[in-house]
Amino acid sequence: MSLSAAEAIAQAGSAVEYLRNAPARPTVFPVTPEFTNWRSEQRAWRESVALLDQSHHMTDLFISGPDALRLLSDVGVNSFAEFPAGSAKQFIAVNHDGHLIGDAILFHLDEGRYDLVGWHMVIDWLQFHGERGDYDVTFERDGSSLVRAGDPALYRYEIQGPRALALMEKVTGAPVPHTKFFGMADFEIAGVRVRSLRHGMAGQPGFELFGPWADGERVRQAIVEAGDEFGLVLVGSRAYSSANLESAWVPSPLPAVFTGEGSAEYLAWLPAARIGSLAGSFTSADIEDYYLTPYDLGYGRSVAFDHDFIGRAALEAIAASPRRKKVTLVWDADDVAAAQRTLLEEGVPAKYIEFPKARYGQYQVDRVLVDGKDAGISHDCGYIVNEQVFASLASIDVAFAEPGISVVVVWGEEPNSRKPAVERHRQVQIRATVHPAPYSRFARENYRAN
Structure with missing residues (x-):
């Protein structure tokens, strides 16, 4: 029987002791490391157009049910006053003391159905509160290819670079409609429906394309064939892992789950395999010295005090x-x-x-x-x-x-x-x-x- 996070921490003596000496190997994105070399692949999203495969390293949590939006609003610091189907946002959560749990991308796929995508930290936090709280919700969890048996539920591709728009117009055979940042649109590629998110992962123009896994290879081949005249470059996991440095996104801040209200119950629920590991020169015996706030990472503009959420009172003081x-x-x-x-x-x-x-x-x-x-x-x-x-x-x-x-x-x-x-x-x-x-x-x- 696998250990819970609480049991693993108790055996180590403290959260800091466990995290600093965690037996887990560093996270490896389960896709091709390099198609050419990571230097040329990094240049592609600045000079031409890059294709990145995001299908395998992230967790998807599909959320549905009458209370899905209420759960998201209770846990997230974001405003949900206007969040129609066919839109997306960066979902951010904090603990009861206003310290950051993490962030992920939240898609409102269809009326009452959502997909929270990214690192598992904030996904775990949301799922825990949904399961333990008074919410009529249903979860479908699709872990990364490192932990899942079988294929992903969705393919997810990123087209990025100054020629991304031209490539999209060629592969879809039509002008790309104006879509605001983090807006969604539907396209047809190779005869199948493709959903998209408009954003730029490395700070360049980009589209995140996704759909049922069964359509993935068909869509990918169409993109590769259309991309030849635009200098399309396939990007492997080594270059992909560094893209956040250009867009200034911190992918894995330490989640503030080890102390505070509800932490004991949460750590008893969380599998030890998802605790993570702590590296670096900063050392303290107090795990709270490692905690961050949304403001430390530039997320202040996403915080909306137009609703009640976990940590609101503490975050108002921090703000x-x-x-x-x-x-x-x-x-x-x-x-x-x-x-x-x-x-x-x-x-x-x-x-x-x-x-x-x-x-x-x-x-x-x-x-x-x-x-x-x-x-x-x-x-x-x-x-x-x-x-x-x-x-x-x-x-x-x-x-x-x-x-x-x-x-x-x-x-x-x-x-x-x-x-x-x-x-x-x-x-x-x-x-x-x-x-x-x-x-x-x-x-x-x-x-x-x-």
């Missing part, structure tokens, strides 16, 4: 004076090179810096210093080919969040944890400079602005 701001940190090239050079020198090297994405736990939390004092935390980090920089997304104290400020990122663990992805290494300090998030001007002006 009055946000402590941190999301920024991009561009790491000093000489310091990154020096850290990598230690692999070729005698002695204990620095923690290996993987390219293009250097995260080595599900929740990456590295210290950020100003004048030797803690000034925030660094999250996902990796190499952006299109900018030729190594960068991380960070939540920085507002006093130090202005572009141009110099900070230091502490890289590596002390002491080294027992996670499988952690080799014997020493900590190093890497200088970095604060920049806006997203770092790309195009993404800031044409993606986030919408």
Whole structure:
């Protein structure tokens, strides 16, 4: 019988002890790592058009029933005053103390039927409250291909880049109707109905296409054939995993589920396999020191105090004076090179810096210093080919969040944890400079602005 999260944490002694030494290997997207090479594949979504397969690594939670919308409204910080069928939004949830659980994309597919798609953290939280609360709802859960037996329920493809619109018009044989950011539209491709979400995952023009799995290969072949004249590039999991650095989305903040109201019952419900792992130089025995708020990650504009939801009162107090701001940190090239050079020198090297994405736990939390004092935390980090920089997304104290400020990122663990992805290494300090998030001007002006 599999352990619950509560049992696994009790055996380890604390949530921090379990997470820092979690036996799970790093998450691997179960699709082809590279079709050509990740550098050329990253360039495609900036220079031509890229096709990314999102069918296998995310969880879908289909929600239906008379109380589906009430459940979503009770758990989510978003406004649901206007959310008609055929629309989507970034769904965000917090705990009773206003600390972030996570986010995912919520599709209102048809009247009274919804699909919450993304990492499992916020999906687990919603499903728990739906099952334990007084809600007349039905859940159909389709896990990722890492845990599911059989094929996915839906295929999900991303077409991304400056030639995405031209490719869509060719493959559909008709002008693409104007669709606002995060709006949905239906198309016909290869004789089948295809649903779409208008957005740009890496800050470039894009369409997320989805439909029944049985139609997936037919649709994919039509896209590939039509894409030849536009320089279509197939993108594998290595490049795909780094796309969030350009759009400034932090994919896996540590969920605030380990303390507070209802946490004991939730952890008893949650399987230990879905706890996750904690990596990075920031260390504290108090798990709450790792918690974030929506404002730390730039989600403040999605918070709507037009309805009651879990954590509303606490979040109203936090909203009055946000402590941190999301920024991009561009790491000093000489310091990154020096850290990598230690692999070729005698002695204990620095923690290996993987390219293009250097995260080595599900929740990456590295210290950020100003004048030797803690000034925030660094999250996902990796190499952006299109900018030729190594960068991380960070939540920085507002006093130090202005572009141009110099900070230091502490890289590596002390002491080294027992996670499988952690080799014997020493900590190093890497200088970095604060920049806006997203770092790309195009993404800031044409993606986030919408």
